[in-house]
């Protein structure tokens with residue numbers, strides 16, 4: 530049954546608060562999403578009823594906590610359609626997932642003179658780990674250029690390949706512009722030259738169906754907090770045979786098979802990459818978030834968000850001097866824009882005075898801002914709980930802000 534927008538909004542307690550005397554209009558979903566009651570309840574349930582460390586205990590609480598914790602792994606497996614549950618590694622989020630690959634697979638496989646390809650629209654978390662690796666290994670970081678619309682130029686991508694290309698790491702959906710990248714084609718082309726592919730799915734995982742087997746990517750990274758889940762928990766998916774060949778990331782408890790003073794052998798997947806006490810409560814609550822998304826359905830989410838995007842694009846373009854940054858043909862519900870003569874931050878503050886939350890700045894994509902020769906943008910990003918009325922409030926708020934600032 531398709532839920533009404535009112536039903537969906539009723540599931541998110543925070544949407545009913547006021548900010549500076551106005552009903553909250555939350556349009557910063559690309560930064561983080563709000564949490565439905567089911568997620569908040571799951572977290573409370575864990576700390577109220579089953580709090581215990583996982584995997585090692587034999588008492589009831591430990592067994593219950595472990596079962597709930599591992600149940601999330603099964604739900605993630607279904608959510609991304611991985612072939613095996615042990616291909617799902619829990620991390621702190623997308624950033625840690627990418628760093629895990631850079632510090633383990635990267636250190637093991639990238640040699641002097643090798644090449645890594647990223648795109649010009651990457652989030653800093655898919656730039657800096659590779660810069661660090663390339664510096665350490667004396668390897669080369671190459672960048673796929675983009676068009677003015679914010680789309681990857683595939684012909685230029687083809688030209689970047691060389692026998693030294695070892696890894697292609699690209700964002701599935703741009704957080705700053707909403708562009709959906711042709712990752713299937715990127716993966717196929719990269720595999721054809723023997724390169725591995727990492728997909729940064731921080732933004733795509735909420736809006737698009739994710740099927741890592743169909744994509745055939747080698748690694749996929751995402752964060753729970755962008756999926757109605759808690760902060761501090763995320764996923765690295767990796768193909769089993771690749772993960773098995775990789776050295777561990779962190780050393781410590783939980784990731785060992787046998788530890789003696791002369792030598793340690795490592796645990797099997799996924800625990801080899803999950804040293805120390807994990808983020809148990811948030812992992813358990815993450816399951817509730819994924820189930821919540823499944824209960825609405827990605828198709829319904831996308832349909833509603835696309836309507837919001839269409840409406841917002843039309844409304845915002847009626848504002849004098851407003852220019853949208855990122856006009857790809859294929860995009861999700863993110864609108865970045867600049868307005869002649871006004872500073873994004875000033876607009877952000879004035880909107881906040883009306884209870885409207887948007888993001889301003891470089892969106893952790895400074896090289897992209899450099900490409901457009903701007904310091905930053907204003908960004909409204911929509912979720913399934915946003916409404917047409919909220920977009921009207923944004924438009925009205927922007928018009929008032931412009932009047933005050935110009």
Ligand code: PLP
Nearest residue numbers: 622623624652654704729731752
């Ligand atoms: N990649 C993209 C495209 C993002 O939008 C983000 C977060 O905004 C990240 C990576 C980093 O995610 P996290 O901060 O959850 O590790």
